[in-house]
Amino acid sequence: MTQVLFKNRHPDRIATLEEYRAGGGYEALTAVLSEYPRAKVQQLALDAVLLGRGGAGFPAGKKWMTVAESAPFPRYMVCNADEMEPGTFKDRVLIHTDPHQIIEGMIIVGYSVMAERGIIFIRASYENAARILEREIERARAAGFLGPNILGSGFSMEISVHRSAGRYICGENTAQINAIQGKRATPIQPPPYATEKGIWNLPTVTHNVETLACVPHIIQNGPEWFRNLAAHPDAAGTKLYCVSGRVQHPGCFELPMGTRLSDIIDIHAGGMTPGCTFKTCLPGGASTRFLPKSLYDIEMDFDSMKKAGHRLGTGSVIVFDEKTCLVGATLNMMEFFARESCGWCTPCREGLPYMRDILARIEAGDGKPADIPLLRQMSRYVWNAYCALAPGAASPVESLLTYFEDEVQAHIRQHRCPFS
Amino acid sequence: MIPDDFRQLLARRIAGVEHPREKIMDVVFMIQDKFGYLSDELLEDAAGLLKMTPLEVEEIATFYEFIYRRPVGGHVIHVCDGVVCWMSGHASILDHLRGRLGIDFGETTPDGRFTLLPTCCIGYCDRSPAMMIDRKVYGKLTPERIDEILEKLGLDTEGDSDDTGSL
Numbered sequence: 001m002t003q004v005l006f007k008n009r010h011p012d013r014i015a016t017l018e019e020y021r022a023g024g025g026y027e028a029l030t031a032v033l034s035e036y037p038r039a040k041v042q043q044l045a046l047d048a049v050l051l052g053r054g055g056a057g058f059p060a061g062k063k064w065m066t067v068a069e070s071a072p073f074p075r076y077m078v079c080n081a082d083e084m085e086p087g088t089f090k091d092r093v094l095i096h097t098d099p100h101q102i103i104e105g106m107i108i109v110g111y112s113v114m115a116e117r118g119i120i121f122i123r124a125s126y127e128n129a130a131r132i133l134e135r136e137i138e139r140a141r142a143a144g145f146l147g148p149n150i151l152g153s154g155f156s157m158e159i160s161v162h163r164s165a166g167r168y169i170c171g172e173n174t175a176q177i178n179a180i181q182g183k184r185a186t187p188i189q190p191p192p193y194a195t196e197k198g199i200w201n202l203p204t205v206t207h208n209v210e211t212l213a214c215v216p217h218i219i220q221n222g223p224e225w226f227r228n229l230a231a232h233p234d235a236a237g238t239k240l241y242c243v244s245g246r247v248q249h250p251g252c253f254e255l256p257m258g259t260r261l262s263d264i265i266d267i268h269a270g271g272m273t274p275g276c277t278f279k280t281c282l283p284g285g286a287s288t289r290f291l292p293k294s295l296y297d298i299e300m301d302f303d304s305m306k307k308a309g310h311r312l313g314t315g316s317v318i319v320f321d322e323k324t325c326l327v328g329a330t331l332n333m334m335e336f337f338a339r340e341s342c343g344w345c346t347p348c349r350e351g352l353p354y355m356r357d358i359l360a361r362i363e364a365g366d367g368k369p370a371d372i373p374l375l376r377q378m379s380r381y382v383w384n385a386y387c388a389l390a391p392g393a394a395s396p397v398e399s400l401l402t403y404f405e406d407e408v409q410a411h412i413r414q415h416r417c418p419f420s
Numbered sequence: 421m422i423p424d425d426f427r428q429l430l431a432r433r434i435a436g437v438e439h440p441r442e443k444i445m446d447v448v449f450m451i452q453d454k455f456g457y458l459s460d461e462l463l464e465d466a467a468g469l470l471k472m473t474p475l476e477v478e479e480i481a482t483f484y485e486f487i488y489r490r491p492v493g494g495h496v497i498h499v500c501d502g503v504v505c506w507m508s509g510h511a512s513i514l515d516h517l518r519g520r521l522g523i524d525f526g527e528t529t530p531d532g533r534f535t536l537l538p539t540c541c542i543g544y545c546d547r548s549p550a551m552m553i554d555r556k557v558y559g560k561l562t563p564e565r566i567d568e569i570l571e572k573l574g575l576d577t578e579g580d581s582d583d584t585g586s587l
C-alpha cells in the first residue's frame with residue numbers, strides 16, 4: 001500500500017525535519033517559490049482533484065482561485081486542526097507523524113493566494129500536538145522556510161498556533177474566523193465568502209490539516225500521480241481513514257481513496273472484535289448517516305458515497321455491533337450536538353434538545369408510536385437552521401429511522417431498551 | 421487583582437499584536453494555569469488588557485468547555501463521553517472515578533484537589549475509553565490504570581500523558 005502522508009510514520013516518534021527533507025520535503029516549496037506562477041500552483045491542485053478533507057469535499061484549487069488578484073492585504077491562510085467531529089482523530093495522528101508536510105502545505109497555499117499570515121487553529125485536547133507544531137514551526141523558520149523573504153523569493157510568511165478552548169462549532173470555517181478574532185464563535189452565512197472577507201474582513205483561505213498535507217506531494221509528483229493513488233479512476237489521492245468502535249485494531253490508516261469499507265474494517269482494522277457481529281457504522285463521523293449492512297462493500301470516496309445517498313464526511317468509521325443499542329448511540333450523539341449547538345438560530349438551539357428528549361424517552365421505555373413520525377419531521381425541520389451543524393446532527397436520527405426502525409419500535413413496544 | 425509581575429507577563433504576550441482580543445485564549449489559559457479559574461475580578465483585569473469590555477470577555481468565557489468561571493480543584497478531570505467511549509465502557513469508568521473521588525460531575529473533592537467534569541469526544545477514539553486531566557490525555561482506561569493516575573497526581577507529580585509524541 002503506497003504510503004504518502006504516512007511514509008515517515010514510526011510507532012514511537014515524530015519524523016524530524018531532517019528526515020522529512022531527506023525524503024524530498026521542502027523541495028516542492030523551493031521549486032514553487034523559484035519558478036511557479038501562482039496560477040500554476042492552483043491549476044495543479046485542480047488537476048489533481050484535491051478535495052477538501054474536512055468533510056465537505058470542495059475542490060481546493062477552486063477555493064484558491066476565488067481570492068481575487070486585487071484583494072486587499074494582509075491575507076490569511078488558516079489550517080483547521082479543530083477536529084471535534086466524534087470518531088475523528090486523523091489530524092492528530094498526522095501531526096504526531098510528520099508535521100512538516102502540513103507546514104510546507106500551508107506555505108505553498110499561502111504563496112498561491114499571497115497570504116502572509118498563517119494560523120493553525122487547534123482544539124484544547126490536542127495540547128501536545130499544539131506544542132509539536134510550535135516547535136516545528138520554529139525549526140522551519142530556522143531552516144529559512146518561514147519568516148521574511150523565504151528562500152530569497154520575496155514572499156514572506158509567519159505561522160502561529162491559535163489554541164481553542166473546546167467547542168465543536170469552532171471547526172466550522174466561518175465560526176472559526178470569529179473565534180480567531182476573539183469574538184463569540186457563531187457562524188457567518190455567505191456571501192461574502194471568507195476568501196473575500198474573512199478574518200478582520202481580509203481574504204481568508206481555510207483548509208483541513210490533511211488537505212494541506214497533500215499539497216507538497218502533488219507539487220512534487222504531479223497531479224496524475226496523485227489521481228492514480230486512488231482505488232479507482234473516479235477518485236483521487238489517498239485518504240486517512242480512522243476506525244474505532246467494535247474492531248480488533250482501532251486506528252488511523254492511509255489507504256487509496258475509494259477503498260472498500262469491507263477492506264478497511266476486515267483487513268486494516270483487523271476485523272470485528274471477537275464475539276461481535278457487524279450491525280452498522282457511521283462512515284464519516286457522528287454527522288453522517290448510519291450505513292446499512294447491504295452497503296458493506298461500498299467504495300469510500302466522496303462521489304461513491306454521495307451516489308449511494310451517504311456522505312464520506314471525515315472518513316472516520318465508527319463500527320457498531322449487533323449487541324449495541326442504536327437508540328442509545330443516537331441519543332449519545334444528539335446529546336453532543338444539542339450541547340454543542342452555538343445557540344445562534346432557533347431550529348438548532350430548540351430543535352436539537354427536543355429531539356434529544358424524544359430519544360431519551362424512547363430509550364427509557366417511555367416512547368410512544370407517535371414519537372417516530374415526530375422525530376422524522378424534526379429531522380427535516382432542522383434543515384432550516386443557519387449552518388450545517390443541525391443537518392449533520394439530524395443524520396444519525398434520520399438514518400436510524402430509515403434503516404433501523406425495527407429497533408426503535410422494539411423499544412416502544414417493550415417499554416424498555418431491549419439491549420439492557 | 422492580577423499581581424504586577426504577572427500582569428507584565430500577560431502584557432508581553434499581547435504586545436505588538438494589532439488586535440489584542442485575538443489573544444484572549446492565551447491570556448485566559450495563562451490566568452487559569454496560575455489561578456485555577458477565571459474569577460470575576462480576573463475577568464475584568466483580562467478585559468482591560470485585551471481592550472475588550474468585561475461583557476465581551478464573559479460572552480467568550482461562557483462559550484467554551486475549558487474556561488472555568490467557577491473555582492475548580494487543583495486537577496480538573498474531564499471524562500470523555502463521546503460515542504466511541506460510550507460504547508467502550510464510559511459508564512464503568514465514570515462509576516469508578518465517582519467512587520474513588522467521592523464526587524459527582526461538577527463537584528470538587530473537599531480537599532480541593534480534584535474536580536470532575538464531562539467532555540465531548542476528545543479525539544482519542546483509538547484509545548477509548550479516555551479522559552483528560554489538566555489538558556493531558558489518558559487513554560485505554562481501566563480501573564487499575566485510573567488508580568495509578570490518581571495516585572501519581574495525589575503525590576503532586578506531573579501527569580504522564582501517554583501521548584508524548586509517539587503513536
Ligand SMILES: Cc1cc2nc3c(=O)[nH]c(=O)nc-3n(C[C@H](O)[C@H](O)[C@H](O)COP(=O)(O)O)c2cc1C
Pocket residue numbers: 051052053054055056057058060080081082083084085168169170171172173174206207208209211212387388389
Ligand atoms: C459543525 C461543523 C464542524 C466542522 N468541523 C471541522 C473541523 O473540525 N475540521 C475541519 O477541517 N473542518 C471542519 N468543518 C468543515 C469546515 O467548515 C471547512 O469546510 C473545512 O475546514 C475546509 O477545509 P477543506 O476544504 O480542506 O476540507 C466543520 C463544519 C461544520 C459545519
Ligand code: SF4
Pocket residue numbers: 169186187340341342343344345346348349385386387388389390
Ligand atoms: S445551526 Fe446550530 S450551530 Fe449552526 S448557527 Fe444555528 S444554532 Fe449555531
